[in-house]
Amino acid sequence: MKALEEKILSDGEVLPGGVLKVGSFLNHHMDIKFLMEMGKDMADAFKGDSVTKILTVEASGIAFAVAVANYLGVPLTFAKKNKTSNVSSDTFSASVDSFTHGRTYEITVPKEYISENDRILIVDDFLACGNAIKGLCKIVSDAKATVVGAACAIEKGFQGGGDELRAAGLKIHSLAIVESMDNGKITFRQN
């Protein structure tokens, strides 16, 4: 999505440690018109996949997930993050290592929110090492439902998570793929 690449170049910030800060427009302070456009673009990529539900992770994935859900016309739910293990018989759960925050947390979804017949589209604002998506895939698998793919606003291609998941057969669509941030200069993967 050309408009997203341009926004990343104009408003994104490369921080030490390989962090790309896009809170000013993507996942913390949001331009609603742009957010809905991103949602429409993403929905177009999955409109033939009979998606029945969107699954994301709190908190930064929720707004983008609402935008995608609006154009696919399907319900959405989000996994909650806990710093400590919070395994319960009423929830599906998975452990996720966070690249940005340098820690492991537990994500959980109430069992009642995913059924075996669901065809789940995983949505997230970022895809780096792919750990959040792997955790969400485990949850969908534990629920005996189907993952139809993963929809990410920004993929950090150089961290390899997206390509690893593609190689494993998962349909991944990212609106912008950052190929390099060396020396603070952002370049995108060409389609």
Added chain:
Amino acid sequence: MKALEEKILSDGEVLPGGVLKVGSFLNHHMDIKFLMEMGKDMADAFKGDSVTKILTVEASGIAFAVAVANYLGVPLTFAKKNKTSNVSSDTFSASVDSFTHGRTYEITVPKEYISENDRILIVDDFLACGNAIKGLCKIVSDAKATVVGAACAIEKGFQGGGDELRAAGLKIHSLAIVESMDNGKITFRQN
């Protein structure tokens, strides 16, 4: 909003300790069409107030805030919650006592996301004692911006926070006001 009252009666659960659980349709698992209808209804209530920005609190307020922002055509941002004090020169912050979780947390918003000229609409999924709204009002006040009002999906009228804020002069609009949940029976305030 009649449809919300009906949804609360059919799908809401009254839990011990005066908690109304509506996660299955409002703030954890969401029917996107219904969510957007609620957003439109709420936007209509504030369309004459020259709102420039929506402010909510993570995580359960974000989806509803996106829906309201979509119909008002204004950007949105959310306050992050921290269990520990996280005061920084780069953020506005406030302490909030949570009724549902029985603890105090700190909410913060980066200073760059609110400017003095902003006319802020506070949006949240729930209004009980009003502590989250008071905390958000403090943040807007610290930013020298203006609060035009507070928009809540469900107000628990019997906890008094909404009426206290109205008495203080704040414009509050709630899509449904639960007047009583005595013995598990939900009744609504008549307009």
